[in-house]
Amino acid sequence: MNAIQIHRFGSPEVLEWNSLPDEQPKPFEVAVRIQMAALNPKDALVRKGKFTLFTGKKFPQRLGHDFAGEVVATGSQVKDLSIGDKVFGMINSWKAGAYADRIVVPAQEIARMPSTMSFEQGAAIPLAALTALQALRDLGKLSPGQSVFIHGASGGVGTFAVQIAKLLGATVTATSSSANHALLRELGADEVLDYAHDDLFKDKGRYAVFFDVFGNQSLQKTAPILQKKALYISTIPSLSIVQQVFTTYFSSKKVKLVVVKSNRTDLDWLAQQFEAGKLRAIIDQVFPIEQVAEAHRALETKRTKGKILLQIPPAQN
């Protein structure tokens, strides 16, 4: 098999496409021949060595959590997936490894793709859409008629957050640069604001949930536009956010932190919404694996419209 590895932390040039021995699945795992992988901001942070608490400092390390492909081997205890099944998913382990032509992954972290789902859609959906789902449905407990504010709505997580908030019946106010307002309206946003030029804090006491996807707001700043009992949900696992999760635990306005986890049930739910035509990934660019460094540079502009993907070539060994 072949995979992107890093042998030191650093700029996108540290990403290398190396040949490796095939791993075999353990009893509850499957091996997947990957066709398409997706990038997430976390991948660039791992590459730079910002998550060594979780990844450790030993090399080589592998990157990437999102993938879509075909099952090529199953562990002895996997009864619900078979060789040849088209699957999509997100690997939970910090060992990662989706920038590769093969991955071994717990069967419960992946799901079957509907027949109408392309490998592009399959790779683009998992991490970003699971984050939006777990933030808005599980933490936010959004219910029909409630108002939600989605800040940073035109990127990977945000484009799913707008669609999922609508699926949950909420009224959506979403921010992006003006160039992406038409996209947000197309995805279902009821109101769109330009984060650089509009007053984001004009509607006092309106929102049940403020989902800070981009991560540069705070409970303090957003409190005036929140209802009396409301949530500020962050995607950023900083020490300050973790502290606020605890200090606001008994307050009427609470801070929550979403920490995405892949599971079959949620992936199946996303697949059903996709099949019903109610959810789709916005694809910004697809890069061939040889251009993985360019793909990372594009990601790091923080101006991605939806998702950036990596096309994986067929295995050569």
Ligand SMILES: NC(=O)c1ccc[n+]([C@@H]2O[C@H](COP(=O)([O-])OP(=O)(O)OC[C@H]3O[C@@H](n4cnc5c(N)ncnc54)[C@H](OP(=O)(O)O)[C@@H]3O)[C@@H](O)[C@H]2O)c1
């Ligand atoms: N905790 C978790 O489990 C978890 C899971 C997933 C992601 N995350 C984190 O969530 C964050 C967002 O992830 P993502 O995949 O959505 O990132 P992304 O796709 O890279 O986000 C790009 C978007 O950010 C918007 N943006 C740029 N500057 C902005 C600003 N000043 N204010 C508001 N929006 C701005 C851009 O909008 P315009 O182009 O329209 O300007 C662009 O559409 C990242 O920090 C990521 O690490 C955390």
